[in-house]
Amino acid sequence: MLHRRHFLTGAAAVAASLPLARTAWAQEAAKPFTLPKLSYPYEALEPHIDAQTMNIHHTRHHQAYVNAANAAVERWPALASMKIEDVLRDLSKAPDAVRTSVRNNVGGHWNHAFFWELMTPGGAKDPGGDLRAAIDQAFGSVDKLKERMNQAAVGRFGSGWAWLIVDKAGKLDVVSTANQDTPLELGARSVVLGVDVWEHAYYLKYQNRRPDYLAAWWNTVNWTKASENFGRNL
Ligand code: MN3
Numbered sequence: 596m597l598h599r600r601h602f603l604t605g606a607a608a609v610a611a612s613l614p615l616a617r618t619a620w621a622q623e624a625a626k627p628f629t630l631p632k633l634s635y636p637y638e639a640l641e642p643h644i645d646a647q648t649m650n651i652h653h654t655r656h657h658q659a660y661v662n663a664a665n666a667a668v669e670r671w672p673a674l675a676s677m678k679i680e681d682v683l684r685d686l687s688k689a690p691d692a693v694r695t696s697v698r699n700n701v702g703g704h705w706n707h708a709f710f711w712e713l714m715t716p717g718g719a720k721d722p723g724g725d726l727r728a729a730i731d732q733a734f735g736s737v738d739k740l741k742e743r744m745n746q747a748a749v750g751r752f753g754s755g756w757a758w759l760i761v762d763k764a765g766k767l768d769v770v771s772t773a774n775q776d777t778p779l780e781l782g783a784r785s786v787v788l789g790v791d792v793w794e795h796a797y798y799l800k801y802q803n804r805r806p807d808y809l810a811a812w813w814n815t816v817n818w819t820k821a822s823e824n825f826g827r828n829l
Contacts, residue, residue: 627675628664628701630657631708639716643811645800653711656795660703660775667696679705680829683779703775706756710791713824715817722818726787726825733767740769745809747771748792759788761825779829787824788816 633653638646668675671693674682682688682697683705689697721737722730734740740759747769748757755773760783762768770781778786790812797808 626665627668628661628704630654630661631711633711635714635716640714640815643814644714644797648795648797648799651799652791652795653707656793657704657707660700660707663696663700664704667693667700671697674701680779683777684782684829686780699775702777705777705779706775706789706791709786709789713789713817713820714815715820716815718820719818722821724822726818726822729767729825741813743769744788744790745806748790748809749805751792754793756792757790758783758786759821761785761787784828785825786829787821 630653633649636646637649637653640649671690674689674693674697677688679701683702686694686698721727727737730737730740734743744757744759748771751757751771751773753773755771755776756778757769757771758778760768760770760778760781763782763784765784767787770778770783772778772781778789790809792805792809797805801808801811
């Protein structure tokens, strides 16, 4: 899902095994993080999320996290061969010198890759199946879940995210993280929904009106993907 090439595979492994081989392949092997392509055009989420915001968010903001994550690999090469979720779940594995960069940039990469896939111009407009039953049981209704998520998202001071997770105990819960911290760090078993409430996600269209952005954002949620997320242990 996260479009990260394995370190030293195929031609890259051959190139890297040559002494002093500063080839394009060898350089590529040192950049294991790549910007995922979106499965829909930038304008596809209009009028809820405008094309310019999507374009800048994807090509500038997410790309910057990818670039910085690759820079962290240069300082901590082992990162390239680790499962991203394992790194983010336990940041104490990262050396002191790169831990903040890993938290912010590998975290930012994971969060955004998740976010793009959770939105779609089409798809189911409401959750179904097991996810629907679990939401009804945990929150009372889908509308109550939306209220809880909106409260968490509006209540996040500054920049961050609101999430629907399956927690350590296996229960659905709404949480919020600051900056590019991920819900994996909180022990989430599965991450079902997530919404970016950094101003870069909405300012061009909604300026300071975060609640208006959130109300619009719900129209973009890919509930089919959310159901898949619900059934997937990370
Ligand atoms: Mn963002």
